[in-house]
Amino acid sequence: MFYKYISLNAFEHIALHDCVIDEGILLNDKVKLKFDNINVLFSHPLNYFNRSKRTGKAAIIFEKCTVQKSFASDGSNVNEKKVTNVSDDGIIMESEFNTLTKDMEILQVKIDTSIENMLQYKFIGLNYDGSGVQFVLKFEKLIICWNRFEEDAWPASWGR
Numbered sequence: 001m002f003y004k005y006i007s008l009n010a011f012e013h014i015a016l017h018d019c020v021i022d023e024g025i026l027l028n029d030k031v032k033l034k035f036d037n038i039n040v041l042f043s044h045p046l047n048y049f050n051r052s053k054r055t056g057k058a059a060i061i062f063e064k065c066t067v068q069k070s071f072a073s074d075g076s077n078v079n080e081k082k083v084t085n086v087s088d089d090g091i092i093m094e095s096e097f098n099t100l101t102k103d104m105e106i107l108q109v110k111i112d113t114s115i116e117n118m119l120q121y122k123f124i125g126l127n128y129d130g131s132g133v134q135f136v137l138k139f140e141k142l143i144i145c146w147n148r149f150e151e152d153a154w155p156a157s158w159g160r
Helices: 094-101
Strands: 003-009 018-025 030-035 054-056 058-065 066-073 081-083 104-112 121-124 132-139 141-146 149-152
Touching: 018 094, 058 132, 066 094, 094 132
Parallel strands: none
Antiparallel strands: 003 141, 018 030, 018 104, 030 058, 054 149, 058 141, 066 081, 066 132, 104 121, 121 132
8 A cells, every 4th residue: 555644763753542553464574554544643744734643554664673572461451470472482473463353443552762773662452352462662763654644633733
């Protein structure tokens, strides 16, 4: 899919809370998360509105990326002490990653910038049945893509 809006390393200018991952794709050293929509904050350089906006279909692509840790929890509280690891050997397969991320509602993204020349983001959320899900991506570059602004984000004052 081709996108009209493409921004590099501008994660601080979007909000993913309550956004749902339609599909997670793991290919070699790239991870692509597809969304029905994301929230582009007022502060984003490509947002020419005076308020934060919700997009249509969107994707975030993580380049030179590895999945560091993934698990599903046994309840709506993502608790690392009560988890089912997706992969015991630390290597996650594409099908496992897709199953883990499919229809995941993002509640929080924790960012770790302490690693030299790398970024590490921990995605925390809920899957379709209310179980907790978490995965950690370690990467060098991210690309945020979408085609259109649809309506005001909720709340529209995000990013001010």
